Structures are given as structure tokens and as C-alpha cells.
Amino acid sequence: MTHTRIPLAGVIGSPVAHSRSPRVHRHWLNTYGIAGFYIPMDVAQNDLEQVIRTLPKMGFVGVNITIPYKETVLAIADKITDRATLIGAANTLIFSKDGKIHADNTDGYGFFENLRNGAPDWDPKAAPAVVLGAGGAARAVVASLIGAGVPEVLLTNRTRVRAEKLKEDFGQRVRVVDWVQAGNIMEEVGLVVNTTSLGMVGKPEMRVPLDGLEKGTVVTDLVYTPLKTHLLQVAEQAGCITVDGLGMLLHQAVPGFERWFGVRPEVDKATRAAALR
Numbered sequence: 001m002t003h004t005r006i007p008l009a010g011v012i013g014s015p016v017a018h019s020r021s022p023r024v025h026r027h028w029l030n031t032y033g034i035a036g037f038y039i040p041m042d043v044a045q046n047d048l049e050q051v052i053r054t055l056p057k058m059g060f061v062g063v064n065i066t067i068p069y070k071e072t073v074l075a076i077a078d079k080i081t082d083r084a085t086l087i088g089a090a091n092t093l094i095f096s097k098d099g100k101i102h103a104d105n106t107d108g109y110g111f112f113e114n115l116r117n118g119a120p121d122w123d124p125k126a127a128p129a130v131v132l133g134a135g136g137a138a139r140a141v142v143a144s145l146i147g148a149g150v151p152e153v154l155l156t157n158r159t160r161v162r163a164e165k166l167k168e169d170f171g172q173r174v175r176v177v178d179w180v181q182a183g184n185i186m187e188e189v190g191l192v193v194n195t196t197s198l199g200m201v202g203k204p205e206m207r208v209p210l211d212g213l214e215k216g217t218v219v220t221d222l223v224y225t226p227l228k229t230h231l232l233q234v235a236e237q238a239g240c241i242t243v244d245g246l247g248m249l250l251h252q253a254v255p256g257f258e259r260w261f262g263v264r265p266e267v268d269k270a271t272r273a274a275a276l277r
Helices: 021-031 045-058 082-087 107-118 136-147 160-170 179-185 230-237 246-261 269-276
Strands: 008-013 037-042 060-065 092-095 101-104 129-132 153-156 174-176 191-194 218-221 241-243
Touching (some): 008 021, 021 037, 045 101, 082 101, 082 107, 082 136, 092 246, 107 218, 107 241, 129 136, 136 160, 153 179, 160 174, 218 230, 246 269
Parallel strands (some): 008 037, 008 060, 153 174, 218 241
Antiparallel strands (some): 092 101
């Protein structure tokens, strides 16, 4: 009698209780009738490597990695994809049969798929894009925009030095703009992306002047609590095409689920509802 192990996956971070990923993966496991589990794991920094190396022995097929470990796990992985190397962070680990740890980053993919679905008429090559923020999420966004052929990325961050570092890594197509000037670059672009936590529940509001937003510009916010941030409200009133941040969370989960459980899940209304439950 062959005994099959039930595939296990999950998300590692600290804190992690707020993560919506378990709801999304649970929904897909149920939808596709897969006998697997996806669990949140709050792991301390000192235990991270030991925990990750132990998981394959326990029947884990992989895990998602969230804040604050996305950079740290690159040092633990045996193999790292090009995109994870470029972004300098991993959000998806895949454990191979021999226990080897493969690190990937699907954040840029998730961002781009969400944008493609929410604003199907947006042409990346037609105009520059503004990216607010220069953290890990911004790196994934910039990598995917450059990959899609956006002619120029105007990058602005509260501390300019972080933006300069990102420009160093991504090169000529990134132009750094002072945070105080952010309001003045809205007119010349086809896309505005907020990758900062400004506007999130419990965080300060986005103070960047938005009166330069032009009708038809695509505006997306990676913050999805609340679903309609102040930025998206203002953009909607200005006649912009708005895309909320929840879709990025859903789409970035697709490649991992497929690698772990062998089925490519669909992001649909029921998936969104499951994440929001």
C-alpha cells in the first residue's frame, strides 16, 4: 500500500495573524478538492533558518514568506530565481523532493496581473509611471514595470537615499524625484502606484498633492485595508482608472499554489470574497 503524504504549505512572518493568505489558499484547496493545508506560522528571527530547514521533513511542499523575512530567506535558500535576485527578496519558497529550498518572488507578477485585469487598456510602453515608495514592494513593482517596457519610472520616497539605492540597482530608466515634488509629476504619466503604507488603517494619510492627476490615468494602491484608500477615492473623482491592492495579494499567490499543489488556481469573485471574509 502506497502512503501519500498530505501536502502542507503556509506563511511565515512575524507578526502573521493578520495575513489573508490562509483564507485564499484554504478557498482554493476546497474549490479544487485538494487534501492539503495552509497555515500561518509566527516564527522568531533566531529560529527562522532551523524552522525552514525542518519543514520539508514534516511534509511541507513550500511556504510564503512575509514581513520581516523576505530579504533574510535569500541567505537560507539553495537556489534563487533571477527575479528574486533582482528584487533582492523572496516571498515564495518551494521545497523539492530532496529537501532543497528554492526561493522565488511572485510579487511583481502579482502586481502586474492585477493591473492587467483591472486596467486592460493600459499600455505600459505609452507613458512613464510614478512609483511612490522605495521599499521591498517598490523593488518588485519597478522590476515588473521595466520588464513590461515602461519608458521611465519616476521614483519618489520620503527618504531620498533609499530611492537612489533602488535607481543604482535598476539603472537608467529610473529617475528619482524629491518627495516634496511628487505632486508635480502626476501630469506626465500613464500610471501611478503607491507602494508605501500611507493611507493604510492605523497609518498616516497620503499627503502628496493629487490635483495633477489626469483623467484616464491608471492609479493603483498596494494598500488594501481599506479597499478604497484616500488615493483611490481622489483618483476616482478625477476620472482616473483605479485598481485596488487586493488583487495583487491574490495573483501573487497563484504561482506558489500551482507549484505546491499541482493545480493553477483561478482568481475570481469567489477568491476575492474569501480574502475579504
